[in-house]
Amino acid sequence: MTEQDGQSTDQLPSLSVPDAAAHPRRRRYGGRRRAAFVVIALGAVAATAATGMAYMRQSPPAPTTAGDRLPAETRDIVRGDLVSEVHAAGAVQLSGGRDIKNHLTGIVTWTPKANAAVNPGERLYAVDNRPVFLLRGSLPAWREFKKGMADGDDVRMLEQNLAELGYxxxxxxxxxxxxxxxxxxxxQKNNGLETTGTIELGRVVYATGGLRxxxxxVRVGDPIAPAQNVLRVTGFDHSVSADVPAKEQDLAVQGAKAEVELLNGKRVKxxxxxxxxxxxxxxxxKVVPIAIRMESTRLFDxxxxxxxxxxxxxxxAEDxxxxxxxxxxxxxxxGYAVQLVNDGAVKTVEVKTGAFAxxxxxxxxxxxxxGARVGVPTL
Known part of the structure; x- marks a missing residue:
């Protein structure tokens, strides 16, 4: 406690403010009656403390009751949980990212647009005006398909695709x-290819499902050669990862609830x-990496x-x-006091403080x- 201008003033309790780099920000959530409040960010702490102390210096409590001057504004006393939000920087991205390598020689004559979906049986790109097709399978195409070739699982995959496509x-x-x-x-005839009965290496690309x-x-008109990257593709499922500050790792528990906040402020559970x-x-x-399974990916479509x-x-603190x-x-x-405001009357009462958020x-x-009202300064 310090003496200033003949009056006794206390300093606000020291709030434990996490490292700003580890915790980008903390914010409030919840309703009016069962409110849940969150730990304030570094800038807000400074601003709130400075404003509060300035207000204290200007408006020290008086021992009187009904005769106190009405405060500039009032707020409700609310009941609820005080909850801190720990924010961990992360990223959302489509899973299954991979490069599609070409195995033909020629000129690129068509490529799909970004975000285009390609399903098994559809063309993936084209060389010399002849399409390269996506097929479903777990093995890569590693040889040409033709009569008399050695038996193998890749032949079974090809035949399964042909059957699914109606051939x-x-x-x-x-x-x-x-x-x-x-x-x-x-x-081949139905897809504008030479009807040789042989599928050369590079005419089909296998993936476990559709690709995005x-x-x-490459661009249309570019020459292309074997082993050259032609497309970057992904799956359709979004994955979310983040790094939780190590000192908050007690919250990083498999099965625990979390929210994913987008740049526009919207959140997904x-x-x-x-x-x-x-x-x-x-x-x-020091951080602990986590992965999040979202309830909905609609906002990331x-x-x-x-x-x-x-x-x-x-x-x-609860309730x-x-x-x-x-x-x-x-x-x-x-210690501390608040101004209770009721029907135009003001009463200053001492209070015991607990958790902050x-x-x-x-x-x-x-x-x-x-539901009682307390006085606050105008910010």
Whole structure:
């Protein structure tokens, strides 16, 4: 306690403010009656403390009751949980990113647009005005398909695709038979290819399902050669990852609830699906990597990748009464007081403070009840 201008003033309690780089920001959430409040960010702490102290210096509490001057504004005393939000920087991106390599020689005559969806059986790109097709399979194409070739799982994959596309008349097995050759010819004829019955290496590309085009590595008119990247593709599912500051790792628990906040402020609910081991990030900070499974990806439908903030919560105090920090006034003899305002009458009462969160503080004392109004300065 210090003496200034003949009056006794207390300093606000020291708030524990996390490192700004590790916690980009903390904010408030919740409703009016069952409100949940969050830990204030560094700038807000300074601004709130400075404003509150200035107000205290200008308006020290008086021992009178009904004769006190009405404060500039009032706020409700609310009951609810005081909850801190821990913010972890992260990113959302489409999963399954990979490069499609070309195995033909010629001139690129067509590529799909970014964000285009390509399903099995559809063309992926074109060389010399002849399409390269996407097929479904777990193995890469590694040889040409033709009559007399050695049996193999890749033959079975080809025949399964032909059958799914409606080209049947053969038994799906590991043998490239005459009937398989006949089906290949029908497929080639219907897709503008030479009806040779042989599929050269590079004419088909295998993936486990449909692909989403992220970008093209070549332009129409470019010469292209084997082993050259032609497209960057992904799957359709979005994955979310973030780095939780190591000192907050008790919140990084598999199965715990989380929220993903977009750059526009909108949030999507999710659940922590996995937790990695502690590591150092690029800034030399200890972090714990986590992955989030979102309840909905609708807001990301047209997004390939973007920065996000993963929000985790910690309950600081449950079912307590709280007021804005700036409602606190220094009480005679130390401690704090608030101005209770009722029907134009003002009464200054001492309060006991507890947990702090997002510019709010837990209070108790005579006359402190839910719904009562307390005076605050105009900010």
């Amino acid at each position: 049947t008349g053969f038994t799906v097995d590991e043998e490239f038979s005459e009937k398989t050759e006949a089906a290949v010819k029908r497929w 085009v992220a970008s093209a590595a 999710g659940t922590i699906s996995s937790v990695g081991t502690e590591k150092m990030n690029a800034d030399g900070k 047209n997004t390939q990748s973007t920065d996000i903030v993963v929000v985790l919560r910690r309950i600081e 307590v009464l709280s007021v804005p920090v700036i409602a606190l006034l220094p009480a005679d003899g130390g 997002d510019g709010h503080v837990e209070v108790s004392g005579a006359g402190i009840e839910e």
